[in-house]
Amino acid sequence: MAPLTSLTTALLFSSLASASTIQFNIARNPAAEEAQLTRRQLTNLYKRAGTVNVALTNAENQGLYFANVTVGTPGQNLALQIDTGSSDVWVPSTTASLCGNAKEGGCPNGAFNSKSSTSFQDVETNGFNISYVDGTGSTGDYFQDTFKIGGATLNNFEMGLALDTTIGTGIMGIGYNTSEANIDTGNGTEYPNLPLAMVNAGAINSAAYSLWLNDLQATTGSILFGGIDTAKYSGDLISIKVYPDSQGGRTTSFTVAFTSLSATSSSGTDQLTPANYATAAILDSGTTITLLPDDIATSIFEELGATVSQQLGAVVVPCALAENSGTINYGFGGTGGPTIKVAVSQLVLPLTLTNGRTPTYTNGQAACQLGIQAAGDLPVLFGDTFLRSAYVVYDLENNRIALAQTDFNSTSSNVVSFASQGAPIPSATTAANEDQVTQTATGVPKVGTTGTADGTAAATYNPTATGLNAANGFAATSTSTSTGSKKNAAGAGPEPFAWSRVVVAGVSLALAGVGGGVFTLL
Ligand SMILES: *[C@@H]1O[C@H](CO)[C@@H](O)[C@H](O)[C@H]1NC(C)=O
Ligand SMILES: *[C@@H]1O[C@H](CO)[C@@H](O)[C@H](O)[C@H]1NC(C)=O
Ligand SMILES: *[C@@H]1O[C@H](CO)[C@@H](O)[C@H](O)[C@H]1NC(C)=O
Ligand SMILES: *[C@@H]1O[C@H](CO)[C@@H](O)[C@H](O)[C@H]1NC(C)=O
Ligand SMILES: *[C@@H]1O[C@H](CO)[C@@H](O)[C@H](O)[C@H]1NC(C)=O
16 A cells, blocks of 8 residues: 555544544344334424534635534634544634745634633643644634534633634534543633533534535535534434443443444445444544545445546546445445445546646546555544535534435435433434444454454454456546555554544645656646
8 A cells, every 4th residue: 555645634533542443343243133223203393392404615625514603702713623533623813824825825714812702711721732642723712702603602602712723724623522632731620612602502412413414526515513404415314322431431422333344336245344344433523535444445446446646746636536336335333334435436536736637547537636545653533525425413422423314405304303302213213233343452453363252253354255357337537556565454543542533635736846657747
């Protein structure tokens, strides 16, 4: 696998000391009972008490989702990037040097002037600190102030104030309160973060929300706090477990069991994972692409005719692949769990060099970027190129995620609120065989070699033996395919970082001087 280090990649991560690993095995217990509930008949109400609906803007060329909020008294307008992979809301301060430096990008989505807010209270000086893997980050104070979002008002809401930051946009982390940054770097006390603060304010009944990111081409999606919208998905909404860290035993991220992957084209379906496959994956709206285990990524690259280009520092596909009618199908929670089909067209992202041009293959075809990469040393993260195709309900009270196939561009609405704090996800059924997927707590995960729960070694996947190859009906016409050898598809599992966020944006032209490549750059 070619190194992908030249991508514009920023990884938010917690202190490695607290990082732990998670592994899934499939227990060989076939007789799990199917618990199919009948979907309730629901009254069609546009707006329900106990929910807060917030429109999200899909920022052009950024692949990130922003929510409008106001902070302080009088309210100051900011757009914050919504992030299920972290747990603090933080805003850049107008005094941060980046915000005064337009040449470096400034703070285009707003900055907060604490001196102009009559309700501002500093609660922990220097308590806020999020560090990036490349040494960049945001630091400052924790403060409390009035926070308004989607018609809800939260008084004395606790946030980070980035007095020093290298990111010009505030982030709205809505993950578990066990991953708040101050637990590692501040006074270590959990505070009610956004979902809990909404419950405490009586705006919603339970710490839960539903994320509908919508089509790649659409400019808006939405997040519904405290409820689900049954008009925004098709098929059944099926819930699966969120797994705790194997070491700490605490639930700190939206880690679910990813249990199958297949690719469907006009010529049929290729299964890309072995039977009894399971690995941990984090659902992370703050990550723009999807990071798959290396071996599975290699299989996908072969299916789609993608090349890992060192010349471009990107996984490259012909832009014409966007016309392909195939799908990549992701399964969760074992057999009987939800399967989300991601259209190949949703995976073809623009590839723009810093000189504004689109690279072409030497045969003149336009080159695009694939919205899937190999995770390498990073955790397996299912970001926006997966999440757009799913309607996802995050239930922080019961540690469950419910998934259904999204209904792109839906204009209707049928909102159902959580009945009470800790109530189950409305309308969701439980994945029938999820109990067969068990978490093990020993060392670095190697599903294929450490064996299943009863001590039987799981079969090592050999795609050649299954007759899979790249000639599969995907109309890819790139110049070459990856020849990387496939090891055990299960591979190593992720290290769940407390603050997962990987932003893959444009491709730097720094490497464009490399000659003799298969791409024409100028
Ligand atoms: C957020 O606010 C900006 C500026 O007022 C506006 O243009 C945009 O439409 C708003 N976005 C949403 C999703 O409401
Ligand atoms: C933030 O945390 C990092 C990592 O723990 C540390 O190196 C750095 O000095 C801290 N920054 C501030 C301003 O406290
Ligand atoms: C730190 O502790 C103080 C009280 O000791 C509390 O008021 C404050 O909210 C805490 N800060 C954080 C970020 O938890
Ligand atoms: C943290 O989250 C858990 C689960 O939602 C909740 O029970 C607990 O009260 C929260 N703690 C704080 C301080 O809000
Ligand atoms: C959704 O709307 C966008 C923008 O109008 C359009 O480009 C796209 O094709 C639509 N998607 C579907 C699946 O209809």
